[in-house]
Amino acid sequence: MARTRGIRGMWQTLVFGFLNGALYGMIALGIALVFGIMKYLNVAHGSLIVVGAYASLFLFRLGVDPFATIPVVLIALFLCGAILFLLFFGRLMEFPEGTKIKNSLLIAFGLMLVIDNLATLIWTGDERSMTPSYSGVTFQAFGLRFPLIGLSGAFLALLLISILHLFLSRTYFGKAVRAVSQDHEAASLMGINVSQTFLISFAISVSLASIPSVLIGLQSFSPTAGIQWFNKGIIVVMLSGIGNIYGVFPAGLFLGIIEALSVFFFGATYREVTGLVVFVLILILFPKGLLGSGAES
Amino acid sequence: MKDPKKVFIALCFIVLSALVPLLTKSEYLINLLVMLFLYVIISQSWNLQGGFNGQISLGHSAFFGIGALITRLLWISKVPILLALIGGAVSSILLAGVVGIPCLRMKRGYFPIGTLGLAIIAHITVGNILPVPGSLPSEYIVGYSLPSRYYLALSVAILSVLVVSYVVRSRTGLAFVAIRDDEEAAEAVGIKTFGYKVKALLISSFLAGLGGGVFAYHQVSYYYQSPFELSWSFLPTLTTFIGGLGTILGPIFGSVCFLALNELFAFTLGEVHLVIFGFTFVLIVLFVPGGLMSISQKILSLVKYPGRSGGTATLSS
Numbered sequence: 001m002a003r004t005r006g007i008r009g010m011w012q013t014l015v016f017g018f019l020n021g022a023l024y025g026m027i028a029l030g031i032a033l034v035f036g037i038m039k040y041l042n043v044a045h046g047s048l049i050v051v052g053a054y055a056s057l058f059l060f061r062l063g064v065d066p067f068a069t070i071p072v073v074l075i076a077l078f079l080c081g082a083i084l085f086l087l088f089f090g091r092l093m094e095f096p097e098g099t100k101i102k103n104s105l106l107i108a109f110g111l112m113l114v115i116d117n118l119a120t121l122i123w124t125g126d127e128r129s130m131t132p133s134y135s136g137v138t139f140q141a142f143g144l145r146f147p148l149i150g151l152s153g154a155f156l157a158l159l160l161i162s163i164l165h166l167f168l169s170r171t172y173f174g175k176a177v178r179a180v181s182q183d184h185e186a187a188s189l190m191g192i193n194v195s196q197t198f199l200i201s202f203a204i205s206v207s208l209a210s211i212p213s214v215l216i217g218l219q220s221f222s223p224t225a226g227i228q229w230f231n232k233g234i235i236v237v238m239l240s241g242i243g244n245i246y247g248v249f250p251a252g253l254f255l256g257i258i259e260a261l262s263v264f265f266f267g268a269t270y271r272e273v274t275g276l277v278v279f280v281l282i283l284i285l286f287p288k289g290l291l292g293s294g295a296e297s
Numbered sequence: 298m299k300d301p302k303k304v305f306i307a308l309c310f311i312v313l314s315a316l317v318p319l320l321t322k323s324e325y326l327i328n329l330l331v332m333l334f335l336y337v338i339i340s341q342s343w344n345l346q347g348g349f350n351g352q353i354s355l356g357h358s359a360f361f362g363i364g365a366l367i368t369r370l371l372w373i374s375k376v377p378i379l380l381a382l383i384g385g386a387v388s389s390i391l392l393a394g395v396v397g398i399p400c401l402r403m404k405r406g407y408f409p410i411g412t413l414g415l416a417i418i419a420h421i422t423v424g425n426i427l428p429v430p431g432s433l434p435s436e437y438i439v440g441y442s443l444p445s446r447y448y449l450a451l452s453v454a455i456l457s458v459l460v461v462s463y464v465v466r467s468r469t470g471l472a473f474v475a476i477r478d479d480e481e482a483a484e485a486v487g488i489k490t491f492g493y494k495v496k497a498l499l500i501s502s503f504l505a506g507l508g509g510g511v512f513a514y515h516q517v518s519y520y521y522q523s524p525f526e527l528s529w530s531f532l533p534t535l536t537t538f539i540g541g542l543g544t545i546l547g548p549i550f551g552s553v554c555f556l557a558l559n560e561l562f563a564f565t566l567g568e569v570h571l572v573i574f575g576f577t578f579v580l581i582v583l584f585v586p587g588g589l590m591s592i593s594q595k596i597l598s599l600v601k602y603p604g605r606s607g608g609t610a611t612l613s614s
Contacts, residue, residue, distance in 0.1 A: 041410065091583055102353060105409055106538070106582045109355075113531065113575030117568045227527070231417065234410060269425045276418045283411045284399040 012144050013264045014257060019150035021256020023215050025249040026157045027229055028236030029164070030208035032248045035237060037181040037201045039097050040089060040104035046230030047115040048206055052077050052213025053221045054123055060130045066214050067152065074210035081206025084111065085199050093184075093198060112226060119223035129220040153215045160211060161249055164204075168245070177201055228272070235279040314451055318444040327447050331515050333556050334450035335508055336536060340548035341457040342504035343533030348543035349465050350497035351477030355530045356397065356412030359419040360502040362525030364389045364509025366423065369431055369521075372513065378449075382510040389506025393498050401494050416530050424522035432518040446515045453511050457504045462545050464500060473497055474543070535574050538581055541590030550590055 027049065034040050052073045059069040088107050092100055137148040168174035179187040180197045188194045216229065236255050240247030255275055262274035318327060339361055347353045368385030372378055400411040433441070464470050472493045475483040484490050512524050533548070536555050541547025558570035581588055 088579060088583065101407075102409070103582060106353070106534075107579050109531075109534070110575045110579035110582065113535075113571050114579070117571040117575070121569065121572070231414070235414075270421075273418055273421050273425075276414045276421075280396075280399075280411060280414050280418070283403050283407060283414075 008143060010264065011142075013260045015144055015146060016150070017257040017260025018253055019147065019154055019256070020259065021253035022150075022154035022157045022249075023212060023252075024232045024236050024255050025252020026153075026160070026208070026215075027212045027233040028240070028248045028252050029161065029245070030205045030212075031230070031233040032237045032240065032245055033164075033208065034202055034205040036245055037177055037205075038093070038184075038198050039100045040092070040202070041101050041108065041234075042089075042205070043105055043108040043230055044084075044112040044115060044226070045108075045206070045209060045233060046228065047112045047119075047226030048077060048080060049209040049212045049216060049229050050119065050221055050223060050226045051080070051115060052209050053217035054119065054128075056214050056217045057128055057130055060132070060217070066130050066132055066218055067156075070156070070210055070214055073213050074207045077210050077213070078203045078207035081203035082199060084206070085202040089202060090195065090199065093195060112230075116223050116226055123223060125222055125224070127220050127222045128217075130217045132218075135218065149215070149218050153211070156211050157249070160208070164208075165246075173197075173200070231272075232275065235275045238279055238282050311451075311455060315448070318447050324443060327443050329556065329560070331447055331450045331511075333552060334454035335512055335515075336532065336552035336556060337454045337549050338450075338457045338508035338511065339505055339529065340533040340536045340540075340552050341454075341461045341545075342501045342508060344537045344543065344548045345461050345464065345473075345504070346497045346501040347534065348537055348547070349461075349470060349477060350473040350494060351480075352401070352494060352497065353409045353534070354412045354498075354501070355409045355527075355534065356400070356416040357501075357505050357533055358525055358527055358529035359396075359412075359416045360389045360393060360505035361509040361512070361529045362419060362423065362522075363392045364506030365513040365524035366427075366509070366521060367506075368510035369513035373431075373434060373437065378514055382449075382453075382507060382514070385510035385513070386503050386506035389502045389509065390499050393502035397498050397502065398495055401491065401498060413527075413530070416525070416527060420522055420525040420527065423525050424520075427521040430518050430520050438517060441517065446511075449514060450511045453507050457507070458545060458549070460500065460504060465545075469493065469496060477543070535578050537588075538578055539574065539588055541588030542586065544588070544590055547588050547590045551588070554589070 027045070031042060031045050034042050034045075055073050055076055056066060056069040059072060060066050088111070089104060092103050092107070095103060134148055138145040139148065139151070140146075168177060176187070176192045176197050179190065179192055180194055180201075184194050187197075212229065216225070232255065236248060236252045239254060240251035255278070258278060259271050259274055263271050266274075314330070317330060321327070339357060342360075343354065343357050364385035366385075367388040368378075368381045371381035371384045376384065396415050397412070400408055400415065403411050465473065472483070472488045475486075475488055476490050476493055480490055509524055532555065536551030537548045538551070539554060540549065540551025555570070555574060558573060562569040585592060
């Protein structure tokens, strides 16, 4: 992409930033959900996204359209999440909040090393990507270019968030999830099966990685890319404020746009740094997040 | 180290290690031991903060890296190596003071993530500013002698063990452990928790910076960003947890295991040792908070006093 100057270049940058931001928002949603509900910091979320991307690539090579692989990847990741919870994360449920964050982070960190290095062993360290026939297609509107894949990704992200919203706000299970996230002891006393709620929430949060999986698969990925994507996610989670699921997507867009602007003004080399600097500043200045109400202490 | 038996064993190890370059000409073995000492240094440094003070840092690669960077730059501009090492360690303390202390102010539980962010920022920034491999000038290569690197690494490793064991036996160390075990209770009995956390961070970053300096002195040529790689943050976390969190011998033992596994799988593609270590790490965090040292101590006590816990002896060993 040639770096275009001037007002039009600026708008174009914003468009790409916006579309990237939708992806960041999706990644962050999975992390935010599990963090908001059960105070687990799943550092391995990025690695699971990469695993999903490999699954999608596998199906793509069999002739399936990348977007059609989403349901399969979603189910596979859901099962992955359930298994990881049953084997490892489920054992942390009883700890106090600080210990939970620390231990879940450590476990996820160990799992991240295992997943990343197993992926390198299985699929080698090469960069991969899926290139369907429409991968370069763009729309022209208002004199700007809109890539088809980015647009569909943003659309899917909005769709999924709406479904998640309806699920959390309209169903009985969603009510249980919200109750458990507020006070799991009280929820348990009211007859909610806390461990089952945790299990399903964790699996859902991992399955949310499926859309980012496919979108990243359509860009490019390698076994060790997980932590970079986790970084984007955690920056967005911090931007939106912990426990504030609805702030996540706007915060993702915000990060995407900030990054795009930094690329526009400072060049691509500091793209990653911009987000992280914002992140550290937020952690220091606004420990409860920018948009967050800071519901919990 | 009041126990004369322990002091004697430690001295034996030190003398044995000091004799290695005289007994063998194998560069492989000596380089391996230098790596081991580096692992021990950074693990001990991490252990002081993570193991004794309970502040899990994923930012040690930044301290290690800045130590390596400054030491190297000072050294190749003709500063004597010992002064350059101190320069590196001081710069590491400065970095910790400027960016690490704000991380300590974060809400509880966010320290690891904040420091991880810093480590990544440092890695990318150094990679952007100094994208070239830093080779030694030719007159340095001519004068390169492996034993001098070996002895420097050995002395810094011994220093790091001594510093950590001295600190944890002092009043400060008691405060560290009190904060780790229950911060609110520590605050309630009048310990200034923030001050002690800063102290742990600064001592730890000093040792990590020294370790980085040793790395810079040992390597002939490396990319300036490579000591900033996140693996230098992950390594001490793994070795300390696996060896035994908050013990002096644990990180040493963990480093030996890590290096051994690393060498065992040196020729396979990908990093099998990290798969094994990652998995062991998860199991240890979940089930054996004392690390491998606590298992071996249990086994030892079973061997010494087989009668004490009868039936389970055969199962656990």
